[in-house]
Amino acid sequence: MVKPCWRPRVDDDASGKVDGLVWYKDLGNHLYGKFSMAVIQANNLLEDQSQLESGPLSSCNSGPQGTFIGVYDGHAGIEASRFISHNLFSNFKALVSKQQDVSGNVIKRAFSATEEDFVSLVRKQWLNRPQIASVGSCCLVGVVCYGQLYIANAADSRAVLGRAETGKLRVKAMQLSREHNANIESVRNELRSLHPDDSQIVVLKHKVWCVKGIIQVSRSIGDAYLKRAEFNKDPLQSKYRSAEPFHKPILSSEPSILVHKLQSEDQFLIFASDGLWEHLSNQEAVEIVQNFPRHGITKRLAKAALKEAAKKREMRYSDLEKIKPGLRRHFHDDITVVVVFVDSHIINRSLSNSYPFSIRRGVPSPTELQSARFSALPRTTIAKMFT
DSSP states (O other): OOOTTOEEOOOTTTTOEEETTEEEEEEEEETTEEEEEEEEOOSSSOOEEEEEEEEESSSSTTSOEEEEEEEEEEESSSHHHHHHHHHHHHHHHHHHHHHTSOOHHHHHHHHHHHHHHHHHHHHHHTTTOGGGGGOEEEEEEEEEETTEEEEEEESSOEEEEEEEOTTSSOEEEEEOSOOOBTTSHHHHHHHHHHOTTOTTSEEEETTEEEETTTBSBSBOEEOGGGTOGGGSSTTSOGGGSOSSOOSSOSSBOOOEEEEEEOOTTEEEEEEEOHHHHTTSOHHHHHHHHHHSOSTTHHHHHHHHHHHHHHHHTTOOHHHHTTSOTTGGGGTOOOEEEEEEEOOHHHHHSOOTTOOOEEEEEOOOOHHHHHOGGGTTOTTTSOOOEEO
16 A cells, blocks of 8 residues: 555656566666666576665665665575565665665675575475475675675676777676686686585586586575585485585575776666576677667567577577477576666766665566566566655
């Protein structure tokens, strides 16, 4: 229920649109410019979650103002990514309220608090739903606050900056996030140094490097069975368990942090789950954003990734579009992409007339996606109200 004295902020297409297995918001406003979002489902249930929050970053209105972007790529189920989308930003705001500041340490603590909260949920549901111990999520967060950009990443989603090159029309791609995937040699070396007594800490399986032969990522929120020995046993199914007992966590929930002062040549940011980067390079994605209109740009990026996925399988894009969720996962993963345009003139101006804005992409059921009455997805995409 909305109080009678409140009204919705005027914003065209405030809660996005649905087109088959695609949810998208062509263009919206945030504190420092424009943004666009799109999500494409491939799994039986959409495992990706995402959100963009713009306005107060603390519980008190006198605190820091900014834009918070989150991309949460779930694996082995929807529970972890859904939990993160409902709790990480709240934990972040609570910590910012205490510190009255945004910092890399605050973001790390918000990740840690969300991890602990999810482990508590796993513990409560362990006997009735042991499978929840095997559910996890990659977690990528970006925060733009007063000209500073903070990037936090646990796993292999990716944040890329589009920066104009001086004296050239070209925009250069700069990857801002560090990835934590066992297919990267430095990540394998890091795991081996952390677990010197475990010769099976990384295993080459079907030409893919995996942690303990089970999972590709070395950091995540969730995956309690690879962090707490209490969950690496019955009643969890043996296929999800590590064959050898362990005494310290195999995976970590701590994100890598980058802090970057935005410059006038910094044009836009692309945040996306691995489903996009599996088919597009950083530079290809940046050039698409540079060369096409902002309106609907994320939908265009996602479509470009799907065309590449179809090309790899020697099939037509139109035929790929007809494939249903679940079976479609054999061709591509869920894809989430958020493009955030940053206007240096707005960043440099006073933000006293700023407004709050929130949009969250959740997990609809297949029925919701196919039903006309869910055309605005009122439960899973939320446009906040304000006075």
